[in-house]
Amino acid sequence: MSLIAPGSVIGILGGGQLGRMLAGAAERLGFDVDIYCPDTDAPATRVCRRHWQGAYDDGALLAEFAAACDVVTLEFENIPVGAVSVIEASGTPLHPGQRSLSLSQDRGDEKAFLNSIGVATADYRLIDDNTDIAPALVELGAPSLLKTRREGYDGKGQAWIRSPADIESAWKSVGMAPCILEAAVPFEREISVLVARSSNGETKTWAPPHNVHLDGILSTSTVPSGLPADVEHDAREQAIMLVDALGHVGVLALEFFVLPDGRLLANEFAPRVHNSGHWTPEACQTGQFEQHIRAICGWPLGDTRRLFDAEMVNLIGDAGLVTPDHLEPGDVLTLYGKREARPGRKMGHITRRLNPRKD
Missing domain, CATH: 3.30.470.20 (ATP-grasp fold, B domain)
Structure with a gap:
């Protein structure tokens, strides 16, 4: 990888507070920063050289953004993988790449990958619909935690199941979306x-x-x-x-x-x-x-x-x-x-x- 020199442009996908703090660090090291996000007034968009306002599925604008940058990064993991594909196809370096992003977006894929490289996790089962929950609960024991496979954060998209009587309400509370059921961990x-x-x-x-x-x-x-x-x-x-x-x-x-x-x-x-x-x-x-x-x-x-x-x-x-x-x-x-x-x-x-x- 060739060095990106001060005075170059760093592009950031996402306009939240992490993008704002990354922009501040980049500025101190002598870089300019462009922000790409759909919001009109996100925190990072007010501290950058240029705000590219567009949807994450706007391939033409994403390609234009990538061409204006010397390297692109991301500030949160719910950037659609398709947007990252456009950046990578443009030839502009993007770090991290699709693999880190896509695995982190699905709790089932994430845990399977961690286990495959020898990193232990709580025992879990994949849940595609509510009929999968009862047998999984028997195997894992109660209580167990139902988590959406995608887009959960800060405790959202989660519900405890303490007995079979909780299954229906827990399933509805997480939006009846694909989930994992995770065994309770008695952590210190x-x-x-x-x-x-x-x-x-x-x-x-x-x-x-x-x-x-x-x-x-x-x-x-x-x-x-x-x-x-x-x-x-x-x-x-x-x-x-x-x-x-x-x-x-x-x-x-x-x-x-x-x-x-x-x-x-x-x-x-x-x-x-x-x-x-x-x-x-x-x-x-x-x-x-x-x-x-x-x-x-x-x-x-x-x-x-x-x-x-x-x-x-x-x-x-x-x-x-x-x-x-x-x-x-x-x-x-x-x-x-x-x-x-x-x-x-x-x-x-x-x-x-x-x-x-x-x-």
Whole structure:
């Protein structure tokens, strides 16, 4: 892969807050940024060189966008694979590619792939219609969690089945769409590994944060995780194994359940920068957004050493109306530029820099 030089144009598919923060990192490294998304006023569209407003199935406009860029990336995993195909066919480099994107879009395919490379997950069954649920529940045991195979996020598209009496209501609540039924996991805590991979196979990981969710939405990510070093090492190695198997270029997040005995079960992966890594720009030598730009542009990856212990706190709904008066010394506030606060909507985050690291 040839180096993409400062002054070049990075294209981003998607206009949300992750695109906005990627654009900021790209700007600091001397790049211009174009954003492609259908929305008229998305957060990233107000901090870019040019906003290409169009549908993800507008092949002609996507090809024009690709021709205007030196490299293209994506900021969320629900970009239609067809849009990525247009970019790839144009000849403009795109990272990550179709494989990472398509596997992450289907929970059944994702878990099958993870298992195929030796990354363990919770036991699960594929559910095509409601008649599949009862026999699967017998095999997995109750309670089990019904999850849509596609487009679920932040706890959406999920329903617990605690007895056969819950089957019909759970099926309706997830939209009667193809699903997986997943065995309950008696986990002790949740962590994630953020890993970056370059096109020449160089990899870097960050310290795995301990993640706490409320109502299915990430609330806090804290480092250090409090886990033994060997458990963290195992998690990092599995994340590296995943990006190598995918041939992934850029940042990827792999989420894990940690069992009481220290064993790890992968939950899911996101082929992009991730909410649980938002603490890295303020607490590490190189944050996830800069690292992603480095990776997709063929630059050497930056040092990921942690300079501070840290806690990232998501600002959800009205909490996103926080002002600097609410901050403590050492806090760093990031707001996403969203015009309206709504219940369950991520409006920003605070990174609390705690103890400086001496190692």
